[in-house]
Amino acid sequence: MLVSNIVKTKSKLEASLKNSSFLRSPLPYFRSYLASSVALLLSCQQKPSYHFESTNGEILIQQRSDTTYRIASINQQGDSTFWELPYPVYQCKVADINGDGSKEVIVGVIKPTRFDSVTRKRVFVYKQVEDVIRPLWLGSRLGMPLEDFSVMETETGNRLFTIEQEAERGFAVGEYEWDRFGFKLIRYVIRNCSFREAKSHLNAP
Secondary structure (H helix, E strand, O other): OHHHHHHHHHHHHHHHHHOOHHHHOOOHHHHHHHHHHHHHHHHHHOOEEEEEEOOOEEEEEEEOOOOOEEEEEEEOOOOEEEEEEOOOEEEEEEEOOOOOOOOEEEEEEEEEEOOEEEEEEEEEEEEEEOOEEEEEEEOOOOOOOEEEEEEEEEOOEEEEEEEEEOOOOOEEEEEEEEOOOOEEEEEEEEEEEOHHHHHHHOOOO
């Protein structure tokens, strides 16, 4: 939808620039402005790793390099804002996780944090505030070391379901709800199971 419109606009702009007298203009600010416009359109055309419909438009998670990503928020008018993620992303979901009526971006990242110096999988939550991406929750860890997650609708709202590694052996599936300032563990759906069995519970808890 919006992405295809951006690609069309980018192609038209590139064609106009090819024969534009602005590129030969002695006024450098015209050339700078036009070059910046093309750069923005090219970045929006970049193939996303994840693509979601959001409350006000679209959310793209774009891979910038082998280890860096960024969140792109594109509103219904085609305006874009970005939030850089200078670390690998292993999972992403978009859902109203805190029950406020608008969708958040729940991103799985691999990095150390201020309170845990080990590089491991985390869950970060970002929110659109007036079409601008802002961090809502950058938690250090959940109950046990995280392997994967999903967000699913329950009778009481959307919940975060996780696959966590047990201390001794096997995996557990945790169910978390949003509790004002972060995630609160409700229960472990299953414990000491295989990863394959845990994965199946992310689709049918």
